[in-house]
Amino acid sequence: MTDTKKSVIKRRKSADIRKGNLQLILTVAEQRFAEFGYNGTTISSIAEQANLPKSNILYYFKTKEVLYKEVLSQILKIWLVDMEEMTADQHPKEALRQYILLKVRQSKDHSNASRIFASELLHGAPFLKEKLQTDLKVQFISTCQVIREWIAKQWMNPISPEHLLFMIWSSTQAYADYGLQSSILMGKAELDDDDFETGAELITQIVLRGCGIKQL
Amino acid sequence: MTDTKKSVIKRRKSADIRKGNLQLILTVAEQRFAEFGYNGTTISSIAEQANLPKSNILYYFKTKEVLYKEVLSQILKIWLVDMEEMTADQHPKEALRQYILLKVRQSKDHSNASRIFASELLHGAPFLKEKLQTDLKVQFISTCQVIREWIAKQWMNPISPEHLLFMIWSSTQAYADYGLQSSILMGKAELDDDDFETGAELITQIVLRGCGIKQL
DNA sequence: CAACTACCTGACCACAGAGTCAACAAGTTA
DNA sequence: TAACTTGTTGACTCTGTGGTCAGGTAGTTG
Structure with a gap:
């Protein structure tokens, strides 16, 4: 025993x-x-x-590169998960709102991961290119299709799904990437919870209205 | 002679x-x-x-740092110029459209400069912090004020000028920062002129509608 | 306890990369 | 042409860094 x-x-x-x-x-x-x-x-x-x-x-x-890749590999997963949840049967009003909220939260809660991901893309994704061409691309195409169906159902205006996604990605991502800069400009040490909430809400409002999605 | x-x-x-x-x-x-x-x-x-x-x-x-700072110093100027042109007497319909267009063009024509700037911010702006706290902040505050006046004139909905600017910055900037990623996802070697135009137009539409700015 | 495996680490190596320097070449001016 | 400034460069130094290795210790199993 x-x-x-x-x-x-x-x-x-x-x-x-x-x-x-x-x-x-x-x-x-x-x-x-x-x-x-x-x-x-x-x-x-x-x-x-x-x-x-x-x-x-x-x-x-074994090497620095192995360590870095290990760190990276976990990040893409996080990135993809939220997108999967957008489906054609949902109304974009709910789906986009939710997606934007999650993405901004991610910028707050996984700021480091987000920034590494961004930096990687910025420099041509030397370590990620392959995964982008496969995993991310598949998800991207599928989500674009979802948006096209929303458009077909006239739930939103006919706009380029690709560019819309770029816009949502970049503006939500910005709360991680440029959080420091933002806080400087807003005169505080760092962004607080309210800033993230306000940001998410503003992006949501603008995207929904901008896409001609009627709210409630 | x-x-x-x-x-x-x-x-x-x-x-x-x-x-x-x-x-x-x-x-x-x-x-x-x-x-x-x-x-x-x-x-x-x-x-x-x-x-x-x-x-x-x-x-x-004399040193690598001096060279880098020299490269950097020219970038912030470019970044600030476009913003100065937005004034309270203009209608946001015109002013924002123009600003977005210029910013996207900048992402295309000065992609390297844009990416260096982004990378700098991403890593906490070690070489730029001071300039941000002075030059950029002054311009930022002033432009926020312009937007507030637009709101007061009821030319647009009452939304946070700060977050609106963040959104415009990040989504236009993305065409430089994530241009490579975007081209991969769209299945081409690199973004062409049309993509930049489409992007600028989409951002403009969404921002204007999203802010409740009547067009024409 | 003995043999074994997994974990730990200081000393060491090779090399790359920033920056110096001294000697030289080319332009400039009187 | 002579004195001077500006530009050019190979050879050198020195620091920092990624990575190896051998000899250890601590847990593990029969």
């Missing part, structure tokens, strides 16, 4: 070490990459912030 | 060397910084692309 228990405890403890360190490193790495970019981030700086020796980082991730 | 002429020619030639090299370096540097970011860009790579020895770059720009 004691043996088993002890063994179990130890086994769990050992697994926890790995899991814990992995998580710690990924979290810290995400912060650093978001702030300084891939080239501006050193393994040493990650190590320092995580309170681990540099060699230990390299023990879990 | 011959002497003077010769002298003049030589003087001009000498000045031209400086001017020409300066311009060449700045242009190449802008490309590299846009594509690889500050840390991802090496002086050697700039030198190579400009067909100059590395030392020569350092002769004109």
Whole structure:
């Protein structure tokens, strides 16, 4: 009994070490990459912030590139999930509102991930190009189709679904990407919850009205 | 006569060397910084692309940082100019349309500059913070005031000028920042003139309708 | 406890990249 | 032409960084 228990405890403890360190490193790495970019981030700086020796980082991730890709890989998933929820049978009034809200929330809650993603795109998506051409593109085409059906049902004005999506993406994404700049301009240390809510609401209003979608 | 002429020619030639090299370096540097970011860009790579020895770059720009700041400094100016043109006596219908058009054009014609600016903001504007707090903020506040006056005149719905500007900035800026991603999704090598026009028109329509600005 | 595996880490290496410098070339002016 | 300024460049230094490695320790299993 004691043996088993002890063994179990130890086994769990050992697994926890790995899991814990992995998580710690990924979290810290995400912060650093978001702030300084891939080239501006050193393994040493990650190590320092995580309170681990540099060699230990390299023990879990063979190279810096592997670590970065690992961080990246989780981001695209998050990005795609929200879009899937828009379907043709929903009314755009609800669907778009919800999507915009989620995207802005994401900019707030996963600001680092969002910024890394943006930075990646900005520099030509060297590590993401393939995934964009497959996963994201499939989802994109499908969502454009949904919008086309909304238009066919005359639930909204006939406008380019592609450009509409670009507009929604960029304006919601901006609350992560340019949050700092925005806060400077608005004269505060950082954007608060209200700012995000106001932003989401404004984007929603403008998009819905702009697309000729009658509200209520 | 011959002497003077010769002298003049030589003087001009000498000045031209400086001017020409300066311009060449700045242009190449802008490309590299846009594509690889500050840390991802090496002086050697700039030198190579400009067909100059590395030392020569350092002769004109004491350090990499000086060169980068020089590139940056020209960008903010461009960014501010268009905004100045929006004034309270104009009707937002015209003013916003024009501003959006200019901003999208800028994303097309000065894509590198736009991307450097975006990248700078994305990483907390380490080199631009001061200028943002002064120049850009002044212009921002003033433009917000213009919008407030439009609202007071009931030329548009009462919406937050700050967030409206963020929305316009980000959605127009996106045509530079995410141009590559967009082209991938739309299945072409790069966005063509039509895409930019369509984008500008769509943003304009949505913003004008979204703000409750009657067109014509 | 013994053998084993997973985890940890300081010392080390190779190399790239920013910036210096000294010597030289080319234009400029009197 | 002589004195001077401006431009040019290869060779060099020095720091920082990604990554290796060997020798450790701590958990694990029979």
